[in-house]
Amino acid sequence: MSEDHPSDPRSAHNLEVLRGCSLLSGLPDEALREAAAVARARPFHANEVLYARGEVQSALSVVGAGSVRISSTSSDGREIMLTLFEPGAWFGDTVFSPGMPRVFGATAHSDGELVEVPGQAYRDLLARYPQAYPRTLDMLSRRLWSAISIIEDNGLRDMPGRVGRRLLFLAQMHEHDGGADEANGPVTFKLTREHIANMMGMTRQGVHGVLKTLEGEGLIAFSYGRVTVPDREALRRYLEERPQK
Amino acid sequence: MSEDHPSDPRSAHNLEVLRGCSLLSGLPDEALREAAAVARARPFHANEVLYARGEVQSALSVVGAGSVRISSTSSDGREIMLTLFEPGAWFGDTVFSPGMPRVFGATAHSDGELVEVPGQAYRDLLARYPQAYPRTLDMLSRRLWSAISIIEDNGLRDMPGRVGRRLLFLAQMHEHDGGADEANGPVTFKLTREHIANMMGMTRQGVHGVLKTLEGEGLIAFSYGRVTVPDREALRRYLEERPQK
DNA sequence: GCCAGACTGTCAACGGTTTGACACTTATCG
DNA sequence: CGATAAGTGTCAAACCGTTGACAGTCTGGC
Structure with missing residues (x-):
């Protein structure tokens, strides 16, 4: 104008x-x-x-x-x-x-x-x-690719798998878009349990259980309003061996 | 070549x-x-x-x-x-x-x-x-739009809702691509329960129950290896009033 | 620095889907 | 036309995430 x-x-x-x-x-x-x-x-x-x-x-x-x-x-x-x-x-x-x-x-x-x-x-x-x-x-077309990957995950993976994949996905996007941290450094998101629940179509309480599981495996850390992926590579490997529903 | x-x-x-x-x-x-x-x-x-x-x-x-x-x-x-x-x-x-x-x-x-x-x-x-x-x-971009709609459905709708939406979606695509039937005529798909199950990430048996529900509402008909949407418009209306999970 | 509001952890009861199993029906193709 | 494979209906038990409720914790903004 x-x-x-x-x-x-x-x-x-x-x-x-x-x-x-x-x-x-x-x-x-x-x-x-x-x-x-x-x-x-x-x-x-x-x-x-x-x-x-x-x-x-x-x-x-x-x-x-x-x-x-x-x-x-x-x-x-x-x-x-x-x-x-x-x-x-x-x-x-x-x-x-x-x-x-x-x-x-x-x-x-x-x-x-x-x-x-x-x-x-x-x-x-x-x-x-x-x-x-x-x-x-x-x-x-890459964005379409991403959307289709999410649909695939919804169909093939159980809740811990879906949550893990989505966090991994966000971490990769974070790296790609601008947050040019070290190659595989920790990434933290300001997301509440409820935000994550809304991404996955589950409940706050359900997310809690899943996050505790993933934390138990040492794959993520979380605190008030925050989720951290300390090692993307480790999370990726874990998810690879776990496509089951 | x-x-x-x-x-x-x-x-x-x-x-x-x-x-x-x-x-x-x-x-x-x-x-x-x-x-x-x-x-x-x-x-x-x-x-x-x-x-x-x-x-x-x-x-x-x-x-x-x-x-x-x-x-x-x-x-x-x-x-x-x-x-x-x-x-x-x-x-x-x-x-x-x-x-x-x-x-x-x-x-x-x-x-x-x-x-x-x-x-x-x-x-x-x-x-x-x-x-x-x-x-x-x-x-x-329209294809991306479709993919995102599916993700939305996965998060917001229960199983009958998801199955209904997907069938409606297929019916609309059928009309659009080539099957230029009458404006709102019946559409039949050669899909087994298992095919549908694979689309929704559920089981053959689970699909059975859902189809019976939708059939009870008069929204679809199904037989061996076939599913029919007799009235797309009616199905669309039904789904509109039923976004709940 | 303090407090209201946002966020969180946990629990028992509930419900819808899966699992696994079996008998039955329908198509296909030699 | 008949045999074989593919698809189907149904059931009980187990499972996993939801629902609803409440007390506890953190935090940002005044």
């Missing part, structure tokens, strides 16, 4: 965030600068609802700071959480299918900031820099 | 199949003709394994005739089925992420035929006809 000049500090900040987003890394830098000029920074506070399930308007959102919960609430109040996004991650896949309602909503998990590129502007940009399409398709 | 002439009858048949595929409908007809020339028809017999989970080689497969089960088998022999594809449907999403292993395999559900475009050829074609990209992204 605003005709920001490239040297506008606001635009410069947007650019930095967009550069860190894997979805956009197929675009040449000049295109990113254009995107940054039309992007809008949107600061948020913890627990603020960013998008509701069912909304039709579409934008490409890139997490600039903080973390965002992707979840949807059913009519009877139960909440189902899909994943947690950290800086560098993107969401708003409906930019690719204009007119489709969002299946899941987004809620601020901490204070932070989003950088948003309007849907039409993003699509126009892709059309003008078509060399970015293959990378874009690749990113989308 | 073979330098088929456009008027080659084999190529003409391929073309007809490719024209019926929604993923490819963004490509101009001349591009489809090129694709048909390099495509390979691959007839199959019921229960033949078309692709195994984990394979890396990629091609875009379009179902020309018959139906194909998308599923994966775990190390301990349990099978999990994702969906059933009918003529007009496409799979092999790894064409968009060359080098990624297939998460799920494909098995012939009946006799039929696949038309396959080699991955590299398909990607080249897109690059030469970039106007097809938006449609391609749209199709991929």
Whole structure:
């Protein structure tokens, strides 16, 4: 909307965030600068609802700071959480299918900031820099791959297996997106038992039992509002030998 | 591989199949003709394994005739089925992420035929006809949407709810892909209790109970190796009032 | 630094699904 | 057309996660 000049500090900040987003890394830098000029920074506070399930308007959102919960609430109040996004991650896949309602909503998990590129502007940009399409398709297809893996886990694994897989998955995403810790260092998530329960479709109490089991194997640690995966590699190995239901 | 002439009858048949595929409908007809020339028809017999989970080689497969089960088998022999594809449907999403292993395999559900475009050829074609990209992204993003809906159902709904939703989903896909019956006519699937069990991560016996429940409500009918949804609209309404777990 | 509200651990009773087993029915194909 | 394999209905027992309830613990914000 605003005709920001490239040297506008606001635009410069947007650019930095967009550069860190894997979805956009197929675009040449000049295109990113254009995107940054039309992007809008949107600061948020913890627990603020960013998008509701069912909304039709579409934008490409890139997490600039903080973390965002992707979840949807059913009519009877139960909440189902899909994943947690950290800086560098993107969401708003409906930019690719204009007119489709969002299946899941987004809620601020901490204070932070989003950088948003309007849907039409993003699509126009892709059309003008078509060399970015293959990378874009690749990113989308990987996301589909992840979703399908989750479906597979739901069908094949018991509760400890599912919880372990999901934590492992989050840990890998954390590493990939931005949290470039040491190769296999410990990762901690600020997730309550209830958040985890909402990811797995189980109850707070059920999660408690599962976490205790995994803790007993030395695979995770947990405390008030926190879960830690000390050794991703060990967790991965454990889960490999345990596909049973 | 073979330098088929456009008027080659084999190529003409391929073309007809490719024209019926929604993923490819963004490509101009001349591009489809090129694709048909390099495509390979691959007839199959019921229960033949078309692709195994984990394979890396990629091609875009379009179902020309018959139906194909998308599923994966775990190390301990349990099978999990994702969906059933009918003529007009496409799979092999790894064409968009060359080098990624297939998460799920494909098995012939009946006799039929696949038309396959080699991955590299398909990607080249897109690059030469970039106007097809938006449609391609749209199709991929809709598939992601479907996968996420399944995850949502797994978390929010009880067994009757999940089974109902999946059957409804299959029925809608059937209508969309090619089976252009009347607007809301009955749809029958050749699925055994065990197939359904494998889709939902439950047991043959468990499915039996659920189907009986749904039959009691007049929402489905079933017999040896078959399940029928007589009225999609009624099933949809029933499920809407029943999101509970 | 303190306190309200959020989060947690634990328990017994309940319920839906699985397990395992067996007899029965229906298709397929030689 | 008949035999063999694949699919089905049903049952009791065991299992695992849920429900509901309550007391205890942590923590962030004023």
